Amino acid sequence: DAEITQSPRHKITETGRQVTLACHQTWNHNNMFWYRQDLGHGLRLIHYSYGVHDTNKGEVSDGYSVSRSNTEDLPLTLESAASSQTSVYFCASSRDRADNEQFFGPGTRLTVL
Amino acid sequence: QKEVEQNSGPLSVPEGAIASLNCTYSDRGSQSFFWYRQYSGKSPELIMFIYSNGDKEDGRFTAQLNKASQYVSLLIRDSQPSDSATYLCAAYKAAGNKLTFGGGTRVLVKP
Numbered sequence: 001d002a003e004i005t006q007s008p009r010h011k012i013t014e015t016g017r018q019v020t021l022a023c024h025q026t027w028n029h030n031n032m033f034w035y036r037q038d039l040g041h042g043l044r045l046i047h048y049s050y051g052v053h054d055t056n057k058g059e060v061s062d063g064y065s066v067s068r069s070n071t072e073d074l075p076l077t078l079e080s081a082a083s084s085q086t087s088v089y090f091c092a093s094s095r096d097r098a099d100n101e102q103f104f105g106p107g108t109r110l111t112v113l
Numbered sequence: 114q115k116e117v118e119q120n121s122g123p124l125s126v127p128e129g130a131i132a133s134l135n136c137t138y139s140d141r142g143s144q145s146f147f148w149y150r151q152y153s154g155k156s157p158e159l160i161m162f163i164y165s166n167g168d169k170e171d172g173r174f175t176a177q178l179n180k181a182s183q184y185v186s187l188l189i190r191d192s193q194p195s196d197s198a199t200y201l202c203a204a205y206k207a208a209g210n211k212l213t214f215g216g217g218t219r220v221l222v223k224p
Contacts, residue, residue, distance in 0.1 A: 042119075042216040043157070
């Protein structure tokens with residue numbers, strides 16, 4: 001069955017370290033998204049991609065970067081982790097447009113000490 | 114003002130009753146609207162979408178859209194304890210091709 005996975009599921013890191021969160025989907029979807037979820041804020045879009053080599057900034061992109069070298073993967077990198085980036089991160093994918101059903105990964109809980 | 118707003122709750126509902134969730138949006142260019150359910154510690158999953166004014170029913174769920182008033186609602190009939198979750202409203206706008214989520218409403222269905 002097609003799926004979307006994230007790794008690691010939990011991560012504790014220190015301020016200033018570089019961290020990469022992996023997202024892998026086997027739906028063969030063109031669109032992939034990264035969100036963060038914090039209490040009271042719902043899901044906020046960090047970065048998104050409409051296809052290989054395409055990346056775009058979302059509403060809270062500062063301090064994050066992504067790259068898309070193939071259809072299946074969209075890794076999210078925190079260049080220099082900050083305590084404000086402690087959050088739960090969700091990766092999602094959809095077929096063609098963002099209003100097609102987005103399928104979410106299980107999430108990564110990141111703690112920055 | 115947030116683009117998509119929801120009452121955070123919790124909305125407490127007796128088992129068997131109707132749960133009514135509301136969502137307002139600020140961008141009149143939003144074209145379609147989505148309700149996602151998220152159980153505690155889990156990822157969101159789509160339960161309904163609506164893009165035309167009026168009602169759309171799917172099982173025990175009814176989505177209602179009023180574009181003139183810029184609100185979307187979700188009714189859950191015959192609420193069950195298994196409906197206890199956070200419900201996220203989202204608005205889609207073609208310009209920019211992005212989905213904007215509200216903060217979510219937590220629903221508690223009490224037996």
